[in-house]
Amino acid sequence: MYGICYGACMHGIDGKTVRVEVDLSNGLPTFSIVGLPDSAVRESTERVRAALKNGSFEFPLRRITVNLAPADVRKEGAAFDLAIAVGILLTSGQWPASLADGTLFLGELSLHGDVRPVPGVLAMALAARDDGFSRLVVPWDNAREAALVDGLEIVPVRRLADVLSPGRDDAEDGADGASAGKRVPQKAEPPGEELDFADVVGQLQSKRALAVAAAGRHNVLFIGPPGSGKTMLMRRLGTILPPLDDDEALEVTKVYSASGMLADRGALVRRRPFRAPHHTISTQGLIGGGASPRPGEASLAHRGVLFLDELPEFPRAVLEALRQPLEDGAVTIARAKGAFTFPARFALAATMNPCPCGYDGYEFDNRGCSCPLPRRIAYLSRLSGPLIDRIDMTMDVPRLTPGEAAAWTQTGAALDTGRLRELVERAQAAQRERYAGTGIRCNAELSGKLLRRYCPLSPDASELLLRAYGSLGLSARAHDRVLKVARTIADVEGAERIEAAHMNEALSYRAFELRQQRLREGTKLGADAPSR
Numbered sequence: 001m002y003g004i005c006y007g008a009c010m011h012g013i014d015g016k017t018v019r020v021e022v023d024l025s026n027g028l029p030t031f032s033i034v035g036l037p038d039s040a041v042r043e044s045t046e047r048v049r050a051a052l053k054n055g056s057f058e059f060p061l062r063r064i065t066v067n068l069a070p071a072d073v074r075k076e077g078a079a080f081d082l083a084i085a086v087g088i089l090l091t092s093g094q095w096p097a098s099l100a101d102g103t104l105f106l107g108e109l110s111l112h113g114d115v116r117p118v119p120g121v122l123a124m125a126l127a128a129r130d131d132g133f134s135r136l137v138v139p140w141d142n143a144r145e146a147a148l149v150d151g152l153e154i155v156p157v158r159r160l161a162d163v164l165s166p167g168r169d170d171a172e173d174g175a176d177g178a179s180a181g182k183r184v185p186q187k188a189e190p191p192g193e194e195l196d197f198a199d200v201v202g203q204l205q206s207k208r209a210l211a212v213a214a215a216g217r218h219n220v221l222f223i224g225p226p227g228s229g230k231t232m233l234m235r236r237l238g239t240i241l242p243p244l245d246d247d248e249a250l251e252v253t254k255v256y257s258a259s260g261m262l263a264d265r266g267a268l269v270r271r272r273p274f275r276a277p278h279h280t281i282s283t284q285g286l287i288g289g290g291a292s293p294r295p296g297e298a299s300l301a302h303r304g305v306l307f308l309d310e311l312p313e314f315p316r317a318v319l320e321a322l323r324q325p326l327e328d329g330a331v332t333i334a335r336a337k338g339a340f341t342f343p344a345r346f347a348l349a350a351t352m353n354p355c356p357c358g359y360d361g362y363e364f365d366n367r368g369c370s371c372p373l374p375r376r377i378a379y380l381s382r383l384s385g386p387l388i389d390r391i392d393m394t395m396d397v398p399r400l401t402p403g404e405a406a407a408w409t410q411t412g413a414a415l416d417t418g419r420l421r422e423l424v425e426r427a428q429a430a431q432r433e434r435y436a437g438t439g440i441r442c443n444a445e446l447s448g449k450l451l452r453r454y455c456p457l458s459p460d461a462s463e464l465l466l467r468a469y470g471s472l473g474l475s476a477r478a479h480d481r482v483l484k485v486a487r488t489i490a491d492v493e494g495a496e497r498i499e500a501a502h503m504n505e506a507l508s509y510r511a512f513e514l515r516q517q518r519l520r521e522g523t524k525l526g527a528d529a530p531s532r
Contacts, residue, residue: 001092001093002021002022002091003021003090003091003097003100004019004020004087005020005022005087005090005100005103005105006020006103006105007020007080007082007084007104007105007106008104008127009073009075009079009080009124010076010077010120010123011073011338011340012258012293012340012341013123013254013255013258013295013342013343014258015127015128016073016127017124017127017128017131017133018035018068018069018070018073018075018083019068019069020066020080020087021066021068021069022065022066022084022088022090022091023065023066023091024062024064024088024091024092025062025065026062027062028063029063030063031045031064031066032045032064033067033068034065034066034067034068034071035066035067035068035069035075036068036072036073036074037068037075037080038075038076040077041068041075041078041080044078044084044109047078047081047109047110047111048081048084048088050111051085051110051111051112052085052088052089052113052160054113055113057160059088060088060092066087068080076292077118077119078108078109078116078118079106079108079120079124081107081108081109082105082106082107082109082137083104085109086100086105087100095163095164099163099164102132102133102134102135103134103137103155104136105163106118106121106124106136106138107137107138107142107157108139113160113161114158114159114160115139115157115158115160115162116139116141117139117140117142119257119258119260120257120258120260121138121142121257121265122145122146122148122149122254122257122258123257123258125145125146125148125152128152134152135152136152136153136154137157137163137166138154138156139156139157140156142156143156144265144266145257145265145266147266148267148268195236195239196416196417197239197415197416197417197420198416198417199236200229200232200233200236201229201400202400203229204415206222206395206397207233208415209393209395210236210240210420211240211420211423212485212489212509213237213347213349213392214240214241214347214420215423215424215426215442215443215492216427216431216442216443216487217441217443217445218392218393218481218484218488219347219348219349219390219393219444220348220350220391220394220395221311221348221349221350221352221388221395222234222350222394222397223397223515224351224353224396224397224398224399225353225354225358225399226353228397228398228400229397230351231309231351233397234307234309234349235307237305237349238271238274238305239417239421240417241304241305242272242424242425243271243272244270244272244303248441249268249269249270250268251302251303251343252272252304255300255343258295259295259300261300272303272305273301273302273304273305274301274307275297275300275301275304275305275307276307276308277306277308279310279313279314281297281314283315283317283318284296285297286298286318286321286322287321287331287333287344288333288342289333291335293335293342295342296342298344298346299342299344302343302344302345302346303345303346304346304347305347305349306348306349308349308351309350309351311352311383312352312353312379312380312382316382316384319387320386320387322387322390323390325344325345325346326348326387326390327390329345329445330343330344330345331344347444348390348391354376354379354396354515355369355376355380356371357370360376362398377519380512380515380516383512388512388513389475390477390481391481392444392482392484392509393485393509394509394510394513395509395511396511423492426491426494427488427492431491438450443484443485443487443491444484447480451483454487455483455484455486456497457498457503458500460499460500460503461486461499461503464504465479465482465483465486465507468482468507468510472507472514472517474510478510478513482503482506482507482510483498485506486498486502486503486505486506489506
């Protein structure tokens with residue numbers, strides 16, 4: 001006796017449909033699963049056996065062989081339990097074979113026969129739709145998540161028996177039960193209001209820089225002494241970011257669903273992610289990986305912000321691993337079982353002290369730098385040239401002067417979250433209109449000839465950029481990033497062409513190069529000084 005139904009598994013963050021073949025033959029009662037299953041799939045033999053018996057079904061006392069095809073793809077997780085149980089019931093004649101027509105089954109079984117939720121349902125539902133399935137049977141708790149995918153009939157079930165007679169619990173569950181598998185319109189989440197830039201005293205230039213970074217999705221690094229407000233400012237960056245559009249929300253929700261981190265299974269993620277890992281994180285934790293690769297913090301920050309506080313304290317290997325995603329917007333992890341690509345188009349936000357003691361260049365508070373020149377150079381050298389080259393904006397954030405601290409009521413409220421959000425929305429509207437139909441969402445994604453087309457320069461702005469290219473020792477990549485930042489500043493100001501004032505502001509966001517230049521000059525002066 002032979003029967004077929006279909007399930008699905010996760011392959012990275014993508015779903016993959018799997019053909020579940022069940023064979024019942026004469027012989028000693030055994031239950032085996034083949035087709036490259038992992039331990040969780042192999043253990044499903046005991047869960048399925050107990051679920052069938054405790055659910056008042058007959059478990060065939062025959063030789064049972066379950067094949068998960070294609071056999072060369074590793075099968076992981078407990079999502080096959082429901083498909084295997086349904087396959088046995090179909091093959092043994094307890095349920096009609098037509099039940100599996102055009103249907104894919106997902107769910108973990110308890111020993112009592114309850115159907116438990118599984119991670120990655122959104123990705124597997126997308127795979128089911130793309131492979132031509134019209135019906136998807138899912139755990140009750142995953143139904144609203146699956147319903148985010150158009151073109152599928154979603155059948156939510158609480159118990160194994162509900163697969164044959166779905167909807168029998170709707171009456172007792174009321175409106176919530178009846179609408180579990182129905183798609184409902186998704187409203188944008190309001191921006192987070194728990195943090196406000198008005199809480200930060202002064203720092204008008206730093207707030208302006210963050211508005212520019214948010215408007216163009218630029219990478220930004222703040223350099224300053226302890227207590228200057230670098231971290232406080234960065235923590236509020238997420239409050240001025242625009243909500244995700246539908247396509248972006250589906251991408252982000254898919255990543256969080258595959259990671260098992262979806263807070264609300266019935267709604268798309270609308271707020272841009274803001275991830276802030278500790279500096280002790282490993283390369284695998286940041287980029288992703290493992291024996292069965294899973295997304296890391298870089299992918300969890302997709303379409304949002306990855307905030308690295310105290311950047312030089314992160315291990316060098318961890319920071320160098322960011323070079324590919326910062327350039328390509330994706331992470332590719334190769335394993336013996338195949339290559340996995342995770343989306344990672346995030347804006348990097350970072351902070352750092354200027355030196356180990358934290359006071360290099362900030363002697364106004366009667367506490368000067370105590371670090372010798374070689375230590376200061378070594379500290380900045382923790383960040384490699386290729387990594388700094390990928391950061392669009394670097395800015396000094398000084399401590400407040402006594403006068404600024406005394407006048408906090410005026411300086412703090414001058415640029416609050418509402419005002420900064422207006423600047424960002426104005427620039428974003430200009431970019432949406434400019435890049436309509438090109439596949440580009442923001443200025444940070446410009447490259448090649450599109451950069452030249454959409455970044456026209458006035459003669460004065462062109463001359464400024466050319467002079468800075470030589471005096472700051474900019475690379476070709478840094479040159480283009482300055483140009484993109486200037487384009488964003490022009491959008492914030494409502495200008496079509498990049499003028500000298502816009503370029504001048506963009507060049508002011510190159511504080512790291514200026515610090516390196518000053519330290520190099522100090523080294524040269526020390527070398528040229530006569531020995532005593």
